[in-house]
Amino acid sequence: MHDNCPVCKQKFELETGFWFGTGYVSYALGVALSVFNLIWFWLFIGLTWRDNSIMVWLAVNGVILLLCQPWLMRISRVIYLYFFVYYDEETASLLEEK
Numbered sequence: 001m002h003d004n005c006p007v008c009k010q011k012f013e014l015e016t017g018f019w020f021g022t023g024y025v026s027y028a029l030g031v032a033l034s035v036f037n038l039i040w041f042w043l044f045i046g047l048t049w050r051d052n053s054i055m056v057w058l059a060v061n062g063v064i065l066l067l068c069q070p071w072l073m074r075i076s077r078v079i080y081l082y083f084f085v086y087y088d089e090e091t092a093s094l095l096e097e098k
């Protein structure tokens, strides 16, 4: 990951340990993805206490979460940065003219 934005030079790590907060965003995204996986698994494959379908869902969900981890990490950093850095359209258009 860059230290600064290649276009506008915005510093990404605003203070030491700034990225610790992304853990909470990443956690929320992980829970949301798990709920999404639970819903489609329930609808298309089926979940019941009578067999081990819940264990199958746990395994499938774990694999999907692992595969999505690089993407979840980056997207949570973007979301976290958006909490603190405002996108200014005028400044952006000025930078484009250069």
Ligand SMILES: [Zn+2]
Pocket (backbone or CB within 6 Å): 005, 006, 007, 008, 009, 010
């Ligand atoms: Zn930028």
